Amino acid sequence: MHRQNWDDLRFVLAVAETGSVSEAARALSVTHATVLRRVAAFEERHGEPVFLRSARGYSVLPDKLAVLEAAQEVENAVMAVDRLLTGSTAALKGPVRITSTDSLCQSVLPGIVQDISAAYPDLRLTLHSANRHLDFNRLAADITVRPAEQLEDTLIGIKAGVLTFALYGPTAAGRADEKWLTLEGPLSRSKPAEWMRHALRKSQFGVGSDSFMVQIGLIAAGAGQGFLPTFLADSNPGLSRKPDVAEISVPIWVASAADMAHTSKVKVVSEQLVDGIRRVLG
Incomplete structure (x- = not known):
């Protein structure tokens, strides 16, 4: 594949993955105009459009899905080679991108990441807050800190702790028919x-959100009751734990793509993250 074709294809794949030119630009650290130009160049070179443009964003035309799936497989192989080459020779310096949920990014991880940065000043750590799972094959992240029952087959990781959820309502007395706040987006x-x-009727559902941090504010404001991570909610004076439902527990993993997990900088940062999470969450 010609180099220019491959470079343009990276932009096409980013738009296909995110459904948005703006999101693709952020993921690739380029401007909105650059993404538009590279996608247009790819489509012009091949003589036909790849995307259906609408108010909801960009979606791949049905007859182009197989082409992009094949291209993604090629990119996966190229990126795997790049990771192996850069990781095998890298010292403890350079960028390490960490992704986690907004709850962990705003409460548990900042202090841990700062400690790692102080211990290894040549590392450039980035903490990316996203409740959705990032695509490791696109080098969007090197390490993920994520609650999950189990890891995908493409990831290698360590259980760093347990995330416990309990039911909370506002500190002020709630109604007997209090609505349940729903979990939307990735939290669904x-x-x-x-x-x-499985346990509730649709008529019991009320306001929803895609963030436990937002959920805290909604419950404290009296919007209803809902599940929250105990490490966030137990110390909040606006919330009251309700004994109606048993706690729910999920492992917290520190994980990386299988072909990146044993590189020196990723291994060291992962170990430090595990130690820090165990220290903070007990």
Whole structure:
């Protein structure tokens, strides 16, 4: 594949993955105009459009899905080679990108990341807050700190602790028919959301959000009751734990792509993250 074709294809794949030119630009650290130009160049070179443009964003045209799937497989192989080459010779310096949920990024991880940065000043650590799972094959992250029952087959990781959820309501007395706050977006795949789908009726659901940090504010404001991580909610004076439902626990993993996990900088940062999480969460 010609180098220019490959470079343009990276931009096409980023838009296909995110469904948005702006999101693709952020993921690739380029401007919005650059993404538009490279996608247009790819489409012009091949004589036909790849995307359907709408108010909701960019979606791949059905007859182009197989082409992009094949291209993604090629990119995966190229990126794997790049990771192996750069990781095998890298010292403890350079960028290490860490992704985690907004709850952990705003409460548990900042101090731990700062400690790692102080101990290894040549590392350039980035803490990316995202409740969705990032694509490791696109080098969007080197390490993920993520609650999950188990890891995908493409990841290698260590259980660093346990994330415990409990039911909370506002400190002020709630109503007997208090609504349950729903978990939306990526949180809809969480273990508390799964419990709610099986245990509750639709008529019991009220306001929803895609963030436990937002959920805290909603519950404290009296919008209803809902599941929250205990390490966040137990110390909040606006919240009261409710004994109606048993706690739900999920392992917290520190993980990396299988072909990156044993590189020196990723291994050291991962070990430090595990130690820090165990120290903070007990």
